[in-house]
Amino acid sequence: MGAINGNDYITRLNLLNNEIWYDGEKIEGPLSEYPAFKGLIQSKAALYDLQHDPEIKDEMTFISPVSGEMIGLSYLQPKTKEDLIRRRKMTEHWAKYSMGTMGRSPDYLNTVLTSFASSVPFLKNKENCFPNNLQAFYEFARENDLSFTHTFISPQVNRSQIYIENTDEPIAAKIVATNEEGIFVKGARLLATQGGLTDEVLVFSVGKFLFNEDEAFAFSIPSNTKGIKFICRDTFIGGQSSFDHPLSSRFEEMDSIVVFDNVLVPWSRVFYYNNAEVAEEFPIQSSFHPFAKHQVLTRQIVKTEFILGIAELLIETINISGYQHIQEKMSEIIIGLETMKALLEKAENNAELDEWGFMRPEIFPLQVAGNIFPKIYPRFTEIIQLLGASGMIALPTEKSFHSSIRKDLNSYLKGATKTAEERVQIFRLAWDLTMSSFGTRQTQYERYFFGDPIRLASDLYKKYPRDEFVKVVSDFLHLKREG
Amino acid sequence: MGAINGNDYITRLNLLNNEIWYDGEKIEGPLSEYPAFKGLIQSKAALYDLQHDPEIKDEMTFISPVSGEMIGLSYLQPKTKEDLIRRRKMTEHWAKYSMGTMGRSPDYLNTVLTSFASSVPFLKNKENCFPNNLQAFYEFARENDLSFTHTFISPQVNRSQIYIENTDEPIAAKIVATNEEGIFVKGARLLATQGGLTDEVLVFSVGKFLFNEDEAFAFSIPSNTKGIKFICRDTFIGGQSSFDHPLSSRFEEMDSIVVFDNVLVPWSRVFYYNNAEVAEEFPIQSSFHPFAKHQVLTRQIVKTEFILGIAELLIETINISGYQHIQEKMSEIIIGLETMKALLEKAENNAELDEWGFMRPEIFPLQVAGNIFPKIYPRFTEIIQLLGASGMIALPTEKSFHSSIRKDLNSYLKGATKTAEERVQIFRLAWDLTMSSFGTRQTQYERYFFGDPIRLASDLYKKYPRDEFVKVVSDFLHLKREG
């Protein structure tokens, strides 16, 4: 069927009839009409429509090597630097629609699956590994433009370093049985963003150093598979008005706990299982990190440009560009933006073919960006708050402007270069991005996108080649260097 | 009538019939039943009830020198160090009720009015000043336990340093006429916290260096004075459930724009007007800063203790106390708390009688605390977020625990030392304090409590006596010092 449009996405989603719980109730009726999901589903539909937008269609799709149909470019396996740039452009188009606030626009997980498929040979001849299943599933997903959620965090019961789960019933999702049909999974995973709002649930693990064999697996199953429940958190939609809640009304993605109640995963959908070494090594050796981080950095650059734009609009609105400390704060955002762009450019320029013939962006600049952004993004939100100051608080609603009080608002809330209504819109946008519950989730999300910041720093240090620099200093001091 | 109780407060408030606009509608009916105000009004009523709580009544009230009745201790004019300590204890009692989240518990503005009254002689024999009015009004307020809102920010139209308002109609509130009855005020002021929910509106200006004569005034009038309108911002109450929204459902104070539409302020309520020098000097020379900052620091210490408690509960819940970086973050909170306590203690220890016979806490430690807290409070909220990590996001609602999904939640959300329900309560509290729209307003509020942080730093430098230190160094170098 090739690249879908918005209507295809909605129709298919409504048919799935996934089991989703929200605020103590099981959701009935079409998901696309449910208030907590409606905005997001419309936004995702708009993204899929962009695949058919005559102006950018060629940048959003490519020709399937199998079917000859136009298919979504987020499924493209890059073989040249030009492919990387095409992928980047596609992500830019999608990211711009939500100003980078949709962390799980379809390209993210499509890219993840593509990265796995591009490393299929790694799984060959390894115990309990099914590279052909992975390859076939990738092609199936690509040809049908499937959408995904993913969940990678185990329940946060006990975070001490020496905790070993030891309960009667599994808490973290585990394989509890296998038979000729497949594996049976029981337990939970946390924080599936858009959980229940996608065709499929992709399950695998990253970034843990010690796996129990029974937690070491990777598979994908339809969201409506028997035994899967999605339990939603409280919504962060502030309200339906896009004047009052310009972001949350449209881009709140919802997170959910995924419960696996003895879910049967058929063998054809199992990529590997009961192989702790592969579960640890595959995400590291595959192109997962270079491909996924390339998508993420691209989106984060769009978001940073959005922040720079908001900040400048705030400044213009109340005419504070002349203050030195304002200029300094703005220079921080500019420095962040230019740095991220330079790192992305370096990663693309120095991309190299991997052993399986796919073009990987250089990993170190991407890793560096992955260390920087979780620190600068919260700072940017703070800068926005500091620019807006008390003006971030006293913001009346859309309805106030449509009441007899409007005249007062027009006088007392106008800006130096903006009408009161425009000024309130601008400040509400700034507020929604940085101070609403939608906004603070964004901050927490960017802060932890690739996991614990301390571990990210350690990883960077451990992997970064340092020998040549040690050699230079040793030579400078005429030290003897062994071996 | 002396110290009121909760019922007195509610009854009086409902009778006022203030003109309050919320979400495009003028509020009708009793304020105490209005959803956006109900929680706050109940909380304030509970504070007033504490004045009659047999266990602490003696610490919350004192005997009126006029009427012999028990009156609220926040109106006590301190003449001894013991009085300061009594005032501090009273504030602690009130602050503990809301864990320091009610920035405008009645003691704040009662203290402000008390500080002004304690400096009445400053106004004697100055042009357009009415010290007797101020003294009389203070006594009236004290004996009737009036409640106040206050508003000190002019509309943020244009914040450039060289802006001079030049519009046909006043934007910032101004005196537009006077006659034998009083002065007429037209224009607006921003950010009256609890605007419309108090007996009176206290209006004066602080921290501005250049006043236009027509903006230089101080007065107090009843909230239901003809021509006063309060225009509310959007509410930050997340919902009525105190499980889901343990803070916002009870302590959201609302902020509003106060519009003065040719409001007549009778002469008896005018403290001064058209005297720019007095308007600038009175807040500086009076005991306003020492008294108000003493109250604020006391409340902020209660809040910091609350934060320390939440942080420790989070840590216990998921058992992360063994991590070095967790210990470091906790030490930051402890350092903040001990520092604030030490500064308060120093301010009280070194209190001195002022020229008018009232006991002022030492100003410098209070100023230092006023410079520190706007920086450490946002950091504390960040620490809470870092401790909670992804656990801050995936939080289901109270209703979820009262549905058939409860069993899953009980398993998958339990903590190391807590049930799932307790854990969700704890994390929701942490979230409501730091990530809800209620919480981010708290952050912005603490950040700007005494105004622009950069100006606070400049003030501290300019006022702090440095000569002795320069002398020590000059002597060390045997430099000649002039005269």
Add this chain to the structure above:
Amino acid sequence: MGAINGNDYITRLNLLNNEIWYDGEKIEGPLSEYPAFKGLIQSKAALYDLQHDPEIKDEMTFISPVSGEMIGLSYLQPKTKEDLIRRRKMTEHWAKYSMGTMGRSPDYLNTVLTSFASSVPFLKNKENCFPNNLQAFYEFARENDLSFTHTFISPQVNRSQIYIENTDEPIAAKIVATNEEGIFVKGARLLATQGGLTDEVLVFSVGKFLFNEDEAFAFSIPSNTKGIKFICRDTFIGGQSSFDHPLSSRFEEMDSIVVFDNVLVPWSRVFYYNNAEVAEEFPIQSSFHPFAKHQVLTRQIVKTEFILGIAELLIETINISGYQHIQEKMSEIIIGLETMKALLEKAENNAELDEWGFMRPEIFPLQVAGNIFPKIYPRFTEIIQLLGASGMIALPTEKSFHSSIRKDLNSYLKGATKTAEERVQIFRLAWDLTMSSFGTRQTQYERYFFGDPIRLASDLYKKYPRDEFVKVVSDFLHLKREG
């Protein structure tokens, strides 16, 4: 003999004939004439002379309970809050002489020995402990006003967490034998400040969690004991001119490695040995931390006042007080100073008698100061550098001012309010404190005074009582609290 004067100190020191190695040579002749030590020894002599200065003699000494002679107040065992204040004043007098730059003015180690002696009962009836020796030695030291060095760091061969020394010959100082005369110690300790320039070497260990039994000891021996060698680092004296090097020429204290070459420590000088538990617990349970930290904080406040004075002089000299960012930087120093003072005041106010009848300042404010100062001191040195900017670099020497080039210097280096010569003096002082090798050692010294900053933070967290705060929050949420 009671409190000594400068001459007593020099005479006694020169007689010792300690084995000190500097720059590859064993020092011969009187130490007080040796260029690398001369300045320091004169400064220390000046400190001892202050004990006999008629104006402050009463604040520097007290009457020996044994001999009736005037003895040094740094040996006073405090039994009242007034005693603490006397101790603080004594430290202030000594600290002011060097502006707080002599980290090892005699009061520091005298205080340490006094703290140990004040906790002698702890050692009673414990294996391999000799409380009577400690008591007797303290009295001997007190009555003779002995001076001390101390060394607490083992050689930094391998700092990994799992390193266990396993060499043929001991590297870290160890007990290698015992006989009826005493214990034999072999190995080295690092960083004995003023090593070789004091009467005695005090040896004990702090802050290590796992002791080998053979490293668990405490004793004191004369610096000229057979087998002790002091190996000096390179000097940080910039030159003899007090114009060019106002601090290093007078206060550079020298650090040395202490080598124990089978040194016999007679039993009478052994306080404990081969008891790892006591070695770990005694420094914690004794009044070591409260007494020592009280002395240190007092000195650091003097140093901070010195920094504030220098900073203000720089500002006056080049007339930059009007810049907002300058004011902000100065407010940082003021905030640091007031905070340290408030913490000291709180520690004294809340002092309590310990189980052995001695008055201990409250430990938490001191611990907090001990966490703060290592962070703010380096920042203060940075602020000095930022205030001075390029002016910190282009500084000619004293001799330049006594040459025909003087006229040019007078024109081109003058300040807004100072002559060229004064300006160069002021900048040189700023430079010597923050940018000379003397100054950078000061920074490193303050940074590590009580050891690894990360461990200090952990200690504070672990010891600080948090239960009451957890209880408050639990009550607020109506959580059940166990036990």
Add this chain to the structure above:
Amino acid sequence: MGAINGNDYITRLNLLNNEIWYDGEKIEGPLSEYPAFKGLIQSKAALYDLQHDPEIKDEMTFISPVSGEMIGLSYLQPKTKEDLIRRRKMTEHWAKYSMGTMGRSPDYLNTVLTSFASSVPFLKNKENCFPNNLQAFYEFARENDLSFTHTFISPQVNRSQIYIENTDEPIAAKIVATNEEGIFVKGARLLATQGGLTDEVLVFSVGKFLFNEDEAFAFSIPSNTKGIKFICRDTFIGGQSSFDHPLSSRFEEMDSIVVFDNVLVPWSRVFYYNNAEVAEEFPIQSSFHPFAKHQVLTRQIVKTEFILGIAELLIETINISGYQHIQEKMSEIIIGLETMKALLEKAENNAELDEWGFMRPEIFPLQVAGNIFPKIYPRFTEIIQLLGASGMIALPTEKSFHSSIRKDLNSYLKGATKTAEERVQIFRLAWDLTMSSFGTRQTQYERYFFGDPIRLASDLYKKYPRDEFVKVVSDFLHLKREG
């Protein structure tokens, strides 16, 4: 004569007989033998020898378009991206010799002069401007491989914003007269690095917004011109031993005050004068910033690699790589290095031909790097100090290792993977870079390389194009945009 070698440089320099004052004395005899300059002059000679090193000669020189001789590549006017890369390689070769510690290796000022010459057309037909002089002088300098000092700071008498010099005699260097021979300059300039140790003194002004006409000039004259005096600061050479002082003994560049005592600058050497607008605009409009910042960033990357190497060597030496906080600190250095490299790469990739046909690297990444490095370099030196901890202090001298104490040192100072001697060498290098007076000058130098950091931030904000980002946000909100 083309590219010179070390001997050429020394011979020519010694012949000049410049008037240099050091420590109150006028220097007589060959400069290359003078202790305060000897190390530097040898190092510079070594740099010039690299121009003739057979292995890299082709990367260090190019063929003169005029003479056909090999000339120094730092004089190459880039016309292609390849030229930029050639220039970068040349700078890398020179920077590596001193590990980036020679801020004024010859390429810096050669590049500056080249940038001016590449913008000669800007001066055409402007009042008091002599573009032909500049072009001719550039060619003369290039063909003779002249070396330069430069001085851009006026005496720091009074730094307040409103100071206007008003003294009888000029303090800041000014034009005091003109005649048919040239202009006469009187007054001083500060901080000429290597002042007196180069062929020429290049004088112009940057980064000041208001010029007096009489301070608005640009010229170059031989260092031995009549009336020029160089007054040196105190030396930062710690000693002659390259073991003890591996950097300062070789790379201390000296700074001096340049006094112009009615110096005649012949017309042929004047590039412009008495034209405040040109003096302000030429450095901004010319390729000065892109070319100079390209050289500087290249050198700073070499220095950062050096720092990374030293840090890693310290870590290996005492085996602390396993600590999380060490890994985090190292990740900071790596992040800095990768960021700087990415910015340099972006600047080169996006280079464009300017209106006069020369290839300018993109300015924004260079400006961003120029904002970052002054902040991260001091942090890197702090990290080095934190890694070395107390080990940075207790460092004996080279001679100690050649004495009978060597055996003790070998035991007690050895590292986990290094001999005691190697360990001391490594720590001394770390110390010399970050804690010696040579090292702290380096820190101050990098901090202020392009001037006041606050102004650098303002500049970046003002020049950075922000309109497109404002437009994106405005469109998102459907705001009307004027124009």
